[in-house]
Amino acid sequence: MLDILKHIARTGILSETPPRLADLQRTERELQARIRQVLGRALAIRQVDAGSCNGCELEIQALHNPYYNLEGDGIHFVASPRHADLLLVTGPVTRHMETALRRTYDAAPDPKLVVAVGDCGCDGGVFAPSYACVGPVSAVIPVDVSVPGCPPDPLAILAGIFAAVDHRRP
Numbered sequence: 001m002l003d004i005l006k007h008i009a010r011t012g013i014l015s016e017t018p019p020r021l022a023d024l025q026r027t028e029r030e031l032q033a034r035i036r037q038v039l040g041r042a043l044a045i046r047q048v049d050a051g052s053c054n055g056c057e058l059e060i061q062a063l064h065n066p067y068y069n070l071e072g073d074g075i076h077f078v079a080s081p082r083h084a085d086l087l088l089v090t091g092p093v094t095r096h097m098e099t100a101l102r103r104t105y106d107a108a109p110d111p112k113l114v115v116a117v118g119d120c121g122c123d124g125g126v127f128a129p130s131y132a133c134v135g136p137v138s139a140v141i142p143v144d145v146s147v148p149g150c151p152p153d154p155l156a157i158l159a160g161i162f163a164a165v166d167h168r169r170p
Contacts, residue, residue: 032073042074046084052091055151056118062154081107092120092127093134105141113164115145122146
């Protein structure tokens with residue numbers, strides 16, 4: 001225990017540097033304009049946890065805070081895939097979630113977008129060789145954009161959402 005405390009004292013407080021406000025505001029304006037151009041309305045997202053460790057969910061939850069202000073940008077999360085334009089899927093797909101993920105994808109209206117979030121969603125991560133996992137999201141449903149990282153920061157997730165919306169050309 002003493003070794004851990006010494007290590008903490010030597011290392012100090014580690015924190016990631018916040019994104020530059022100007023970059024964030026420019027990205028938000030571009031995203032909002034693109035969403036309105038493509039959809040003509042707000043973007044509805046259904047987030048699906050296909051078996052993650054919840055690291056990516058914490059970063060997605062950070063997108064709800066006033067710093068990122070997704071609601072103000074015309075992006076909101078919905079409870080039903082029937083109301084969603086985009087599926088935001090985290091984690092490696094476990095065998096127990098495979099059918100649920102397929103049903104969620106099938107329930108979303110066309111045209112639908114899928115963003116795989118995190119290393120586990122992109123390629124299965126450290127859980128890929130497990131007997132309990134089917135693999136990455138792309139092994140179960142088609143993926144439009146992958147956002148790597150363990151976990152990816154909120155700005156990277158926002159950029160992935162932007163890339164998915166941009167992927168859908170009117």
